[in-house]
Amino acid sequence: LEARLAEEPFRAPERAELAELGLGHRELAAAQRASRVLRINDDVVLLPSAPASAAEILRSLTQPFTISQARQALDTSRRVAVPLLEHLDRLGLTERVDEQRRRLRGAPNPVPASRNSGTTRQQAGSTGASGDVAEE
Numbered sequence: 001l002e003a004r005l006a007e008e009p010f011r012a013p014e015r016a017e018l019a020e021l022g023l024g025h026r027e028l029a030a031a032q033r034a035s036r037v038l039r040i041n042d043d044v045v046l047l048p049s050a051p052a053s054a055a056e057i058l059r060s061l062t063q064p065f066t067i068s069q070a071r072q073a074l075d076t077s078r079r080v081a082v083p084l085l086e087h088l089d090r091l092g093l094t095e096r097v098d099e100q101r102r103r104l105r106g107a108p109n110p111v112p113a114s115r116n117s118g119t120t121r122q123q124a125g126s127t128g129a130s131g132d133v134a135e136e
Contacts, residue, residue: 002036005047010076012044040083054084055093055104064101
C-alpha cells in the first residue's frame, strides 16, 4: 500500500482493494497509530505526507480554486478530493471562500478563477498557474 501511494499519492485504494491486501479496520488503525498511513475517513487512506503534498500542489492553482480544479491538479477522484479538501480545511491549510471555491490560507488576495483553467499535477511542476482571469 505504501509503495502504491508513493507512486500515486492521491489515488486512494477502494475498500475492496484494501480487503484484498488484508487491511481491515483494525490493521488500518494500527498502521495509522504507527504513522504509516493517514485515514481521512473510512473510505480514504493516504500517506501521512498527503496533506502537505496536496497543499504544495494546490499552491500552483489560481486562487481560489474549485473542487474540480483541485481534483485535476491532484490527479485523483472526487471520492478522494472532497474529504481531502475537508481535511485540509480542518488542519487550517485551506479555507472555503464560498459554496464552490476554496483557497490556501495565507495565499495572496483571491483572483477570480477561470472556469477552464486548472493545472494538472504534471503541469504544476513545469508551468505553474496560468494567471488567466475570466469573467465570473
